[in-house]
Amino acid sequence: MTREGIVNALVLVCLVLVPGWAFYAGETFTITLATRVVILALAAVGLNIALGLGGLVSLGHAVFFGLGGYTMGILAYHVQAYEPLFEWPFLFEGTKSMPAIWLAAVVLSALTAFVIGLLCLRTSGAYFIMITLAFGQMFYFFSISWSAYGGEDGLSIYVRNGFPGLNTLDPIQFYGLCFCVLVVVLWFASRLNRSRFGLALNAARQSPERVEAVGLRPFHLRLTAFVISGAVTGLAGALFADLNRFVSPAMFSWQMSGEIMILVILGGVGRLYGPVVGAIVFVALEHVLGDLSDYWHIYLGLLLLTVVLFVRGGLIGAVTGRRAAHD
């Protein structure tokens, strides 16, 4: 096992033990914090596919996070309000079933990522950052002005959506569900990284001319990565809304995009568990420092600066050194 493998395993063990302890100690709030960690990590794992593997610095991933959130919000709202979502061509009353909501969130985010990617990926560098940011702002202001679904006030969903065989209102059960989703997605991401596609995408980031010279289009590779990335972040958005039982335009905000990116950079760009470590540290700081001062972001900023300036490969890189060659 490589050193990075050991660190990754330890992180997973932490994510099992800490909530496990909290469950026995009756610390419900800690379980909720852990759930927040896992869901934010999932969103950042999504971004890491575009940013870490593809080198696509997207400052618009809140679009997918928010879309996931609003997918959940809208589908559940119609059930809650007894107003069918549509009556033609068939009657659809919305749904409170998580698997159905997840599917809708993933499909919608993927389609949106496809369209946005088609436009954005014609640019690169600072232009790419700006145009993804612009899309984020479009969705943000649209959600604010869409009064049918709460506009600026957002939407509250009073009862958490259901998952077959689980009581999702029980914090530890909901945590377990989110944790399982994260583990499955991490496993998928690690397979992706080592697949033919991952190899080509990695190379397209480092040397696009080379990829073209072997007969592949970097654009196609990047677009596919962007779609997968958006879909994962969208799924995280649906879970995040379910955690809070609330969705608002804040999920579409550029601060949200920035936060997801901070998680990736803090933990280690391109490292499989980077986003997970980033999310743990971020939520811990938010909680510990947030108690001390409303201005805790100052300390987050300092930490981020330190990591970016002095540590290659984020916090994971600080512990494991340079990225090991693929084993």
Added chain:
Amino acid sequence: MTEAVLETRDLCKRFGALEVSKDVSISLRPGEIHAVIGPNGAGKSTLIKQICGAEKPDDGRIYLLGEDVTHLSVDARARAGLARTFQVSALAMEDTVLENAALGVVGASGKAFRFFRPVLKDTEVLSRVEAALERVGLADAAGKQTSELSHGQRRQLEVAIALTLAPKVFVMDEPMAGLGAEGSKTMTGFLDGLRHEAPILLVEHDMDAVFALADRISVLVYGSIIASGTVEEIRADPAVREAYLGDLS
């Protein structure tokens, strides 16, 4: 005369007032090495770029295996059988040597959109990659990170990737650069045999290698081909001697 595998007809390319290609017509026949030589700034690199599709000519045509590829993209030409090595190595520096070579196999197979099976556990990919690395003498370095390779080894890897494509034509931009005397000799011997797999259009500064390898030589000066012929003809050509080889004789 057998039909050319690769042919340019009257290529013209201008950058502003500067004409970097003036009616350049060269052809590459099966089984031959055709060297393009010329002083710095003669337009060799721009010619290569036009042939590979990275630059569009202002005028003229390019044929690959008899097909007009003038308007095809770089990747489409690669899929059509054109393998290029770069003058300045274009490699994925963070990846291993093995991974870089595997990229060639993945590209050539046309099956890059496979998301699940680890590519380096695919025995078919591995056997082709290892064979290619073996041939250029990089088998021992397969597990190394590419950024750790010497300049010369990077040239070898460039050639290995081209081999994994199993191409119809090689276009090599200074494969000897930075190899040193010994490496240059090995590479010369290797390319000598390679011409029977696919013809090579060779841009090279190393005159010993060019004279040892080339079946034909074209001399490019200020964007124009001033002479084209066998090694003996080129050596004897007074215009070439004046423009380019003068200092060598």
